[in-house]
Amino acid sequence: xxxxxxxxxxxxxxxxxLLVLGGAWLPLRAADLPDLFAERVRSCVTxxxxxxxxxxRQPVTVLGVCADTNGTIILPASAIGARxxxxxxxxxxxxxxxxATAYHAEYLGQDVLTGWHFVRAEEKLRAELxxxxxxxxxxxPEPRLAxxxxxxxxxxxxxxxxxxxLMSLIGLIQSMPQRTAIAASEVGGPGxxxxxxxxxxxxxxxxxFGQNFLMFSRRExxxxxxxxxxxxxxxxxxxxxxxxYLGRIPQNVQGRPLPWLGAFGLEPVDPEVARFLRLENQSAxxxxxxxxxxxxxxxxxxxxxxxxxxxxxxxxxLKPDQVVAxxxxxxxxxxxxxxxxxxxxxxxxxRLELTVTLGDEPKIIREAERKYFERLGFTVREFLxxxxxxxxxxxxxxxxxxxxxxxxxxxxAMGGLEFDDWIREIDGKEVKTYAEAVxxxxxxxxxxxxxxxxxxxxxxxxTAVRRVKLK
Amino acid sequence: MKPATLNxxxxxxxxxxxxxxxxPPLLAAASARAAMSGDFNRLLEAVVRIxxxxxxxxxxxxxxxxxxxxxxxLSKDGLVLTNAHVASPHAVEISITLPSLERVDAKxxxxxxxxxxxxxxxxxxxxxxxxxxxxxxxxGDSDALYAGxxxxxxxxxxxxxRTVTRGIISNNRRYFEDREGVRGYETGAFNTWLxxxxxxxxxxxxGPLVTEDGRVVGINARAYVGADNLGFAIPSNIAQRIVAGLxxxxxxxxxxxxxxxxxxxxxxxxYALALNTGLLINSVDPGSPAARAGLRxxxxxxAINGQKxxxxxxxxLPPIQNMIASLPVGSTVKLSLxxxxxxxxIPVVTEKLESRVGEEWAFEKWGLGVRKVSRAFARENQLxxxxxxxxxxxxxxFPAAVAGLAPGDIITKLNQQTLTELETLKRVYQQFEAxxxxxxxxxxxxxxxxxxxxxP
Numbered sequence: 001x002x003x004x005x006x007x008x009x010x011x012x013x014x015x016x017x018l019l020v021l022g023g024a025w026l027p028l029r030a031a032d033l034p035d036l037f038a039e040r041v042r043s044c045v046t047x048x049x050x051x052x053x054x055x056x057r058q059p060v061t062v063l064g065v066c067a068d069t070n071g072t073i074i075l076p077a078s079a080i081g082a083r084x085x086x087x088x089x090x091x092x093x094x095x096x097x098x099x100a101t102a103y104h105a106e107y108l109g110q111d112v113l114t115g116w117h118f119v120r121a122e123e124k125l126r127a128e129l130x131x132x133x134x135x136x137x138x139x140x141p142e143p144r145l146a147x148x149x150x151x152x153x154x155x156x157x158x159x160x161x162x163x164x165x166l167m168s169l170i171g172l173i174q175s176m177p178q179r180t181a182i183a184a185s186e187v188g189g190p191g192x193x194x195x196x197x198x199x200x201x202x203x204x205x206x207x208x209f210g211q212n213f214l215m216f217s218r219r220e221x222x223x224x225x226x227x228x229x230x231x232x233x234x235x236x237x238x239x240x241x242x243x244x245y246l247g248r249i250p251q252n253v254q255g256r257p258l259p260w261l262g263a264f265g266l267e268p269v270d271p272e273v274a275r276f277l278r279l280e281n282q283s284a285x286x287x288x289x290x291x292x293x294x295x296x297x298x299x300x301x302x303x304x305x306x307x308x309x310x311x312x313x314x315x316x317x318l319k320p321d322q323v324v325a326x327x328x329x330x331x332x333x334x335x336x337x338x339x340x341x342x343x344x345x346x347x348x349x350x351r352l353e354l355t356v357t358l359g360d361e362p363k364i365i366r367e368a369e370r371k372y373f374e375r376l377g378f379t380v381r382e383f384l385x386x387x388x389x390x391x392x393x394x395x396x397x398x399x400x401x402x403x404x405x406x407x408x409x410x411x412x413a414m415g416g417l418e419f420d421d422w423i424r425e426i427d428g429k430e431v432k433t434y435a436e437a438v439x440x441x442x443x444x445x446x447x448x449x450x451x452x453x454x455x456x457x458x459x460x461x462x463t464a465v466r467r468v469k470l471k
Numbered sequence: 472m473k474p475a476t477l478n479x480x481x482x483x484x485x486x487x488x489x490x491x492x493x494x495p496p497l498l499a500a501a502s503a504r505a506a507m508s509g510d511f512n513r514l515l516e517a518v519v520r521i522x523x524x525x526x527x528x529x530x531x532x533x534x535x536x537x538x539x540x541x542x543x544x545l546s547k548d549g550l551v552l553t554n555a556h557v558a559s560p561h562a563v564e565i566s567i568t569l570p571s572l573e574r575v576d577a578k579x580x581x582x583x584x585x586x587x588x589x590x591x592x593x594x595x596x597x598x599x600x601x602x603x604x605x606x607x608x609x610x611g612d613s614d615a616l617y618a619g620x621x622x623x624x625x626x627x628x629x630x631x632x633r634t635v636t637r638g639i640i641s642n643n644r645r646y647f648e649d650r651e652g653v654r655g656y657e658t659g660a661f662n663t664w665l666x667x668x669x670x671x672x673x674x675x676x677x678g679p680l681v682t683e684d685g686r687v688v689g690i691n692a693r694a695y696v697g698a699d700n701l702g703f704a705i706p707s708n709i710a711q712r713i714v715a716g717l718x719x720x721x722x723x724x725x726x727x728x729x730x731x732x733x734x735x736x737x738x739x740x741x742y743a744l745a746l747n748t749g750l751l752i753n754s755v756d757p758g759s760p761a762a763r764a765g766l767r768x769x770x771x772x773x774a775i776n777g778q779k780x781x782x783x784x785x786x787x788l789p790p791i792q793n794m795i796a797s798l799p800v801g802s803t804v805k806l807s808l809x810x811x812x813x814x815x816x817i818p819v820v821t822e823k824l825e826s827r828v829g830e831e832w833a834f835e836k837w838g839l840g841v842r843k844v845s846r847a848f849a850r851e852n853q854l855x856x857x858x859x860x861x862x863x864x865x866x867x868x869f870p871a872a873v874a875g876l877a878p879g880d881i882i883t884k885l886n887q888q889t890l891t892e893l894e895t896l897k898r899v900y901q902q903f904e905a906x907x908x909x910x911x912x913x914x915x916x917x918x919x920x921x922x923x924x925x926x927p
Contacts (some may be wrong), residue, residue, distance in 0.1 A: 199729055265919040270875065272924040276911055288920040304913070304920055338786055348887070392853050425769060428741075456769045461853050462731060462754040463768030469737060 007132070030133045036199035041097050041163045042066075042130040044152050044192050045073055047105065048117060050090040051080075053378055054372045054405050055092070063154055063191040064094075064119070066245045068133070071126035073105065074246070076191040077115030078207055085366050086253050092410075096128060097154055097163040103180045109250030110277065112258050113333040118249050130247065134194055136202035142238060143170055143181060148197050151188025151205060153232050165331045166232060177318055177327040178241040180206070186232035194236045208233035260361035262294020263287045264389065266328060268321040273325060277306065277346065282314040283324040284346070289453070292388075292395050299356040302347060309344035332358065362386070370404050371438050376468065377410020377446050378403055378417055382434035391422065391458070400424040401437040404458075415468035418459065425456035475696050480880065511623075514893045515635070515891035516606035516687035518546040518678060520568040520627045521577075521591070523552055525561040528833040528840030529878075531866035533562065541678030541688055542567070542591070543625030544607045549593030552714060553677030555693050556653045558589040561831075565591055570633060573603050581717035583655035584826065585725070587692045589677075589767030590717040596776060606769055608679060611686025613665065613706035613710075616643045624669040624691050626678025638669030638700065657826050661725070662791040663786050664688045664703040671702030680704040685814070689890065696925055723846040726821035728804065729850075730761020732792065733783045740773050743807060749773055749809065756850045764819045766808070773814065774807040794822060827851060830893055831863065834900045836907075838869020843893045844881060859883040859890050862914070874902055874923040876914060883920075884913035903927070 003459040043066050051058045060080075064073040073094065077446060080089065092105040108118035121129065134292045137146060143149060150167040179279035187194050194203040210226040217223075250256075265288025269277065274284060290297045293348040308314060310331050319323050335341060337360040345352050362385035370381035388398045403421040406413050428438045444453050451471045457464055521540045526533055540557030544550070550868045551567060558565055558579055567575040582589035584816030586803075598605075620640045626635050645664040657686045667680060671694045680689035681787060719906035733753035735744075772791075780791050794853045799805055800823045808815050829843030841860040841883050849857045862880040865872040876882075878882065884890055885899055903910065907927030914921055 101544070255659070267919050267921040270921050270924075272820045272874070272926070276909060276924050278921075286920050286922055290913075306922075417808060428769070452741075454738070458768075461757055461851055464753045465738070465751055465769050465824065 006285070023342045032199075033150070035259070036195070037150075037163075037165055038296050039130070039197065040135060040193065040195060042128070043135070044097055044134050044154060044163065044189075045121075045129070046097075046154055046157075046161045047073060047075060047079075047092065048095070048102075048157075049092045051084055051108075052088045052090050055407065060425040061157070063189045065191060065193055066129040066131050067118075068131050069126065071105075071121035071123070071129060072108075072249060073119045073121060073129075074191070075119065076207060077110070077117070079117050079191075080110070084363050084366070085325055085356075085370065092119050092217070093126060094119070095157070095161050097152075097161050100157075100160050107253065109253040109255040111245070111250055112246040112255055113247045113330065114248060116245075116248070132201060132204075133243070135193065135195065135199065135201040137198070138245065140196065140200040140239075142240065143173070143196060143202050145170055145173065147183075149183060149187055149194050149202055149236075150317075151194040151236075153186075153189045154192070167232065175237070175316075175318055176323050177316075177330060179238040179334075181238060182209075183234045183235050183236070186229065186234045187236060188233060189231060190233045201243075202237050203235040203236035203238045205233040207235070209235055254367055256360070258361040258364070259332055259335045259337055259339070260295060260355060260359040261295040261332050261341070262291040262359070263307075264289040264291055266307070266325040270321050271317070276318075279308060279314075280318060281299075282308070283317045283321070284308045284315055285328060287323060287345075295356050295359040299343070299354045301343065301345065301354055301356070304347075305352075306346040307343055308346055308351070312344070337381070347388050369434055371441075372405065373441050373445050376412050377407040377439065378412035378443065379405035380423065380434075380437055383422070388424070399430070399432045401431060401434055411468045411470055415455075416464070416465045417455070417457065417466055417468070420459075422458040423455050423460060424463070427453050428456075444469045475693060484654045486636060488778060502709075510684065510686060511681070512685070513606050514543075514608050514679070514681055514687070515625065515633065516570045517904065518542070518570065518593050518625045518633060519551060520604075520632045521551070521557055521677060522564075522566045522568070522631075522644070523558055523562050524564040525559065525751060526563055527563045528842075529864040531833065531840045531869060531871065532835050533833050539617055539627060539630055539674050540676040541689070541691070543677075543679040544593075545565040546607050546886045547576075547596065549595050549605075550580065550714070551577060551593060551692060552615065552710060553589050553591065553592045554653075554654070554690065555584040555587045555589045555658075556692070557677045558591050559584070560829050561654075566601060567591075567593060568632065569605050571603065571605070573601065575601075575603065578775075579751045581721040582721045583713050583717065584653040584658055585660060585714050585723070585824075586709055587653050588663050588690060588705060588710055588713045588717075589628075591597065599724075608681075608687050610711055611682050611684070613643075613688045613708045616640050616665065616682075616688055616706075621683060622667055623681050623683075624667065624671055624675060624678060624704075625681060626675040626691060628672035628674040629671070630674055631867040634672040634675075637806040638667045640665060641668050641701075642666040644786040646788060648661075650827070654684065656826050659789075659791050661796055662705060662709045663789050663805070664693075665706050667704060668700035668704060671701060675702075715787035724800060725824035726798040726800050726802070726804075727759070727824035728795060728821055729756035729761040729773070730754075730795070731756065732769075732772075732782060732788050732915050734788065735771075735783045739783070742810070743812070744771065744773075745772040747781050748779055749781065749787070750780050752808075756847075757853065758850055758898075760819050760822055761775055761806075764806075764817050766806070766817065766819070767810070769810070771809040772806060773809055774887065776805050777807075795821070829857075829861075832893060832895070832897065833864075834871075836904060837870075837871045837900070838866030839871035839876065840864035841893070854881070857891075859915075860893060860896060870925045870927065872927050873917065874912065875921075876912070876923055877916070880914040880916050882912055884911075887913075924925070 030206045045064050047064045050300045062079040064075045068076050093102040094105045104122045105119045110117050147170045155162040168185045168187045170181050171184045172182045188205040190207045208229045210228045214222045215225045266285040287305045289303045290301050340354045343354045368381045372379040381404040401423050431437045439464045451467045455466045519542045521542045523538050541551035542551040567577045577591040581591040624636045645666040648659040675691045678691050679687040688707045691704045693703040695701040731754035733751045735751045752770045754768045803818050806817050827847040829845040831842045833840040840863045842863050844857045844859045846857045856864045859881045910925040912923045
């Protein structure tokens with residue numbers, strides 16, 4: 001939406017890289033830019049790694065930026081999906097711009113607050129990299145509307161990750177809730193730094209936002225489509241939202257501890273509702289559900305409470321409304337388990353003060369144990385707190401395992417098993433724990449004479465008996 | 472994929488009809504032999520075209536849609552049998568075209584979406600006043616049908632009145648259930664279907680499937696659209712029972728305990744069952760009488776009130792379901808079960824079977840169409856209870872849409888008061904009409920609770 005607005009203001013010619021490179025109409029004093037560019041390219045890298053699945057290995061290529069002199073590299077949050085277990089991540093390799101040499105790297109984990117993934121490059125590469133902080137110039141003011149900003153794009157492996165120059169003007173700066181700038185056109189590859197005219201660091205690009213277009217073809221006329229540029233982005237976090245967090249290298253590969261409130265579905269009120277609730281110039285969040293056994297529940301928070309202040313500070317009015325939920329999540333993520341977080345809520349028109357002692361979040365999906373049974377054709381993983389929540393199952397009744405993967409045309413697939421099915425019984429025997437399920441399935445898999453086995457599974461509100469034929 | 476229901480909008484039928492005109496008419500040959508039978512000719516004089524205008528609330532306002540179907544006159548006093556998806560309680564105008572090409576108004580007597588049947592009655596005063604005459608049809612025995620037997624479908628496909636097509640019974644006990652098969656209402660749990668290759672097209676709905684002697688053995692209802700000659704009809708022996716119930720009570724009352732059965736197929740061995748016994752309980756509806764009595768998915772039902780059940784094959788399931796449905800509401804039924812090698816008897820108290828589709832209404836000044844949350848809908852969607860109404864339509868630019876409500880939202884509170892009855896919402900709306908004022912609405916979307924202000 002925002003980008004659409006920007007698009008209308010600036011003519012489409014802006015998008016054309018050649019025009020920018022040609023500098024046909026930009027009022028540039030371009031003489032020193034190539035030198036600044038050449039130096040700053042040394043903070044940028046391309047990182048390759050593999051995600052190992054049951055049947056295949058998926059190569060992933062992302063851009064990263066060097067954070068310090070120890071070879072620490074920051075990758076964007078989106079580099080690795082939330083379901084992917086650390087054990088599936090293999091073969092991290094780092095490439096410098098303009099070089100085909102691969103350097104090994106180690107995955108360090110994801111930081112909960114920034115979402116960044118951290119990797120560390122091997123020793124011999126470290127001297128070649130220049131940390132982002134080298135481009136910080138004391139006293140650099142926050143960029144303003146219409147400021148010129150520039151950054152770096154990196155071509156693919158077949159072009160030896162050749163760096164190229166991108167430049168634009170700032171169209172909009174907004175709190176989302178982090179201070180975020182949107183430029184008139186692309187300013188860099190996602191995850192790479194952005195600089196001002198003098199070469200001082202002003203930000204780090206985020207993934208580009210979706211842009212609305214109408215698509216015309218011979219068959220169809222004016223079909224609305226959303227396009228996302230995956231190679232370059234026009235959106236960046238300002239340096240003030242980046243520099244304080246460069247040191248948040250996870251203490252362990254799982255990124256623990258994870259601060260936990262346990263309030264699900266924080267839904268913002270719109271300005272009309274805020275006015276109706278007599279909340280002026282601020283926002284508020286409706287709590288959809290309070291999770292069983294969570295810190296929020298222990299503190300006395302109830303579903304449908306309306307959170308109006310955090311730590312005594314009223315929730316700010318942010319645009320779009322949904323951003324205020326992110327604001328609260330980030331405030332929680334700034335803390336550590338054991339920290340106290342005072343909340344002010346509205347309940348039946350009364351203001352209540354509650355103090356939540358944050359916990360450490362129960363095991364999440366990327367941490368779950370899982371096992372693939374090749375001959376049966378499916379993967380089970382342990383039943384997590386989140387599975388119980390999604391299925392509205394009380395903690396006391398949680399048992400069994402979840403189907404994490406089903407191989408096409410395998411016995412499991414032919415038996416009707418699907419991803420995310422909840423297995424509750426194997427061969428008529430209740431499955432209490434993950435270990436029990438693995439033991440039962442391992443025995444079934446090893447038995448070459450067995451013609452079939454039977455599962456009791458749940459999907460949505462229905463259960464079903466599924467027979468898996470092995471012969 | 473489930474076969475689709477087959478009434479259609481008149482606008483579309485005109486276009487299709489024009490296309491169909493290019494196809495040489497083969498009907499004369501097909502019905503040559505049948506025409507020799509006087510009984511068959513009488514049957515033709517009992518088949519009618521039905522034009523229905525019905526109300527819909529799905530655009531956030533009361534709107535009317537029109538459809539065309541078929542029907543068969545059953546009695547001298549003007550009872551006409553058709554499909555529930557042709558004539559429903561949503562109908563505001565039902566008009567019947569007699570074979571004499573005279574049009575007569577009709578009223579709904581009752582409907583039963585579970586078997587996709589509805590009964591309407593001709594306006595007999597009008598018939599008498601205008602001196603109109605009609606024939607009525609007689610039922611045949613659908614249990615006596617055999618695969619390969621010649622049958623004829625009579626109806627109004629694509630608006631082409633009194634079309635006769637010929638085929639055979641392809642299967643006389645086909646089973647399929649469709650949870651939303653009749654305009655969003657459930658169908659097929661309590662009956663099997665006759666499958667025929669007689670051409671059945673949109674507009675055939677409600678018309679009879681007849682034998683060569685002109686006896687009605689089925690009511691055509693569905694077909695796989697795009698497939699070749701896979702049509703389905705409700706057997707006459709089931710229709711007769713439903714007709715009697717609708718004449719007597721205007722509706723069919725059934726009992727519900729909440730079992731979702733599945734065919735046992737060759738799991739007999741796994742469960743160590745005696746030959747030809749048992750029905751697999753695949754699932755138990757949460758919160759249902761069966762769930763409260765402790766039944767679980769994976770249990771095997773051996774007998775109902777001492778009467779053995781055999782549910783090895785899918786087509787055996789509807790009669791068993793019907794056995795449970797036929798028990799008096801509120802009565803205790805003794806279920807014999809097998810679980811993990813043990814047999815046990817569990818008493819379950821039946822309750823009244825309800826549809827997942829609740830009452831619908833539109834609040835025009837809000838631009839809001841709603842449907843009451845039913846117990847069945849609540850169970851299906853794992854809601855705590857049947858509190859609230861589901862938004863089924865909003866009109867762009869009207870208060871509900873402006874506030875941000877969207878189809879699928881469940882309105883749970885109004886001005887902080889829990890909304891349990893649709894009547895409460897109607898009362899609030901009347902107050903709003905008299906004295907428009909802002910209203911705080913709490914609604915749930917995928918378990919997320921949001922607040923909205925409806926402004927005049």
